[in-house]
Amino acid sequence: MKLVDAHIHLSDSKYDQKVDGIIEDSKQSNVVALVSNSMNLHSSLLSLQLSKEHPNLVYAALGIHPWNVRRLSPNEVKETIELILQHETHGGKVVAVGEIGLDFQYSNEKLRDLQLKVFHEKL
Numbered sequence: 001m002k003l004v005d006a007h008i009h010l011s012d013s014k015y016d017q018k019v020d021g022i023i024e025d026s027k028q029s030n031v032v033a034l035v036s037n038s039m040n041l042h043s044s045l046l047s048l049q050l051s052k053e054h055p056n057l058v059y060a061a062l063g064i065h066p067w068n069v070r071r072l073s074p075n076e077v078k079e080t081i082e083l084i085l086q087h088e089t090h091g092g093k094v095v096a097v098g099e100i101g102l103d104f105q106y107s108n109e110k111l112r113d114l115q116l117k118v119f120h121e122k123l
Helices: 019-028 041-053 066-071 076-087 109-122
Strands: 003-008 031-037 058-062 094-097
Touching (some): 019 031, 031 041, 041 058, 041 076, 066 109, 076 094
Parallel strands (some): 003 031, 031 058
16 A cells, blocks of 8 residues: 655754654555745745655645744745745646644634635635
8 A cells, every 4th residue: 555644743853853854664564755834934945945855755735833823924825825836837846735724723813814814814
């Protein structure tokens, strides 16, 4: 049986020294695709880089997690959207928008409004 990991955070800093091992373990376990989900612009760029370094195995999902809206740089949403649009038709490396959505569990009204604004911009 061939497997796909549809939601892994390979661009997370806690995996910096473990990516090669994860890639090798995946290959040995019949995993044929890893979708590296992003949390912000920085991790989106890293996910895209990983997809280029590991073609036909790692694919990028670019986006901003709702919890990260409180730490956005001034142009981060715009730049993330531009990155997604720039790569949507280039070789299949970007296969999804992710993270995207709303998560109000730890939000106050101001953060909910900001999450909604960012969510609608990305849509």
